[in-house]
Amino acid sequence: MLHLDYRDPRPIYEQIRQEFMRLILSGAIAPGEKLPSVRDLAGTLSINPNTIQRAYRELEAAGYLISVPGKGSFAAESSPLQAQKKQELLAQIRSLAREAIVLGATRDELLAQLDAKEEEA
Amino acid sequence: MLHLDYRDPRPIYEQIRQEFMRLILSGAIAPGEKLPSVRDLAGTLSINPNTIQRAYRELEAAGYLISVPGKGSFAAESSPLQAQKKQELLAQIRSLAREAIVLGATRDELLAQLDAKEEEA
């Protein structure tokens, strides 16, 4: 179900976090749906429960899921739609880019951030 | 030149550090300008050289000045606050861009944000 890439420069917990964020925002995981337990998912992916825990903790801090001790973790009710969230992110990038330009950032420096995904591994 | 207040709860080295930070950020001390030597300043202020040393050490760690052994200490070339802030902004942009890409944003969409200057709110 979840796909991990150990050659990916992103930490494991980050890959998991983004994957779940995508699944929840896209609706593939419905609001209120139970997510795999920390231990189960750790077993399935053959990684340490702490790593799952960290991904879940950050998802909870960001409002994407709710963890209930003793019961499990559930996708949050009414998370923003994927398209909405994407537009939000783009708007924030636009705003930050303007600020950076004021502080002397060049267009090349800005472009470098966009490409800094796989090349700088 | 430097104003110390012994009733101030902040330690002396901290007052010195903040004072120099303020002077450098405001431009009162120009980029590259030589700062008073540790011993000179200690004599002028009638305090222990170690106190000055600590203030200088933290200023260097934070990038406000550069110490050259045998030559002295110099205000950093570009205002570190500005440079630091710019780097922070770039890092945030990088992070947000990655998130947006996970949510399906194209490179073109991202580029559009960088070019959006003043035309649109």
Next chain:
Amino acid sequence: MLHLDYRDPRPIYEQIRQEFMRLILSGAIAPGEKLPSVRDLAGTLSINPNTIQRAYRELEAAGYLISVPGKGSFAAESSPLQAQKKQELLAQIRSLAREAIVLGATRDELLAQLDAKEEEA
């Protein structure tokens, strides 16, 4: 009563789950009202009882219904969304209150926030 779409990428159990969630939240299914039995609904919709079972299981985990072995499944007494949301708010208040206390807020200051109703913006 329930509308299933086999072209929908969401699994059937998920469609059922969301449909019931919607019905319960909207009040179309009243608190305490009996839901169709797993076997009845499976027959009506011509699908596998396990599929219904899973939808009901997740609805119960999320607090939308209560299954009483031998009697059936019933919509939860109070809208779980409302109750859940209220609990979330209380938890946030608790957390913020602790932070405020760390920063020196007095109990009286906190109490003042609770009593501030509509008088002040």
Next chain:
Amino acid sequence: MLHLDYRDPRPIYEQIRQEFMRLILSGAIAPGEKLPSVRDLAGTLSINPNTIQRAYRELEAAGYLISVPGKGSFAAESSPLQAQKKQELLAQIRSLAREAIVLGATRDELLAQLDAKEEEA
């Protein structure tokens, strides 16, 4: 310097986080000042470096400090003043309390959150 209480129901990392937050907001730790390294502090407090790391990570996420790999952790430039931050928190509490009341929370329930500091240990 930092004081830990193992009878305190708050997790260790939380005590550390709040303590540093208080020190930074009060100005006791000045903007830009270097904080003790993860390993040093762990040694001093006789706890695991991971626990310090978590506290620092959350402080960085909240904007109170900046961690620079290879260099150290530094208090953020220009953090909000303690009084400002406290007022912010109080305003948020007021806002959340109103919402909770709309959802049926009683005054007693709200009060319980304020007292839920030491008594429910």
Next chain:
DNA sequence: GTGGTCTAGACCACG
């Protein structure tokens, strides 16, 4: 040296 990630495994409180 620094911060950061990850593993392995223990323990707790809650249901």
Next chain:
DNA sequence: GTGGTCTAGACCACA
């Protein structure tokens, strides 16, 4: 069983 905290210790990249 669940999530959550903490320890001990390894490894990495960076400077």
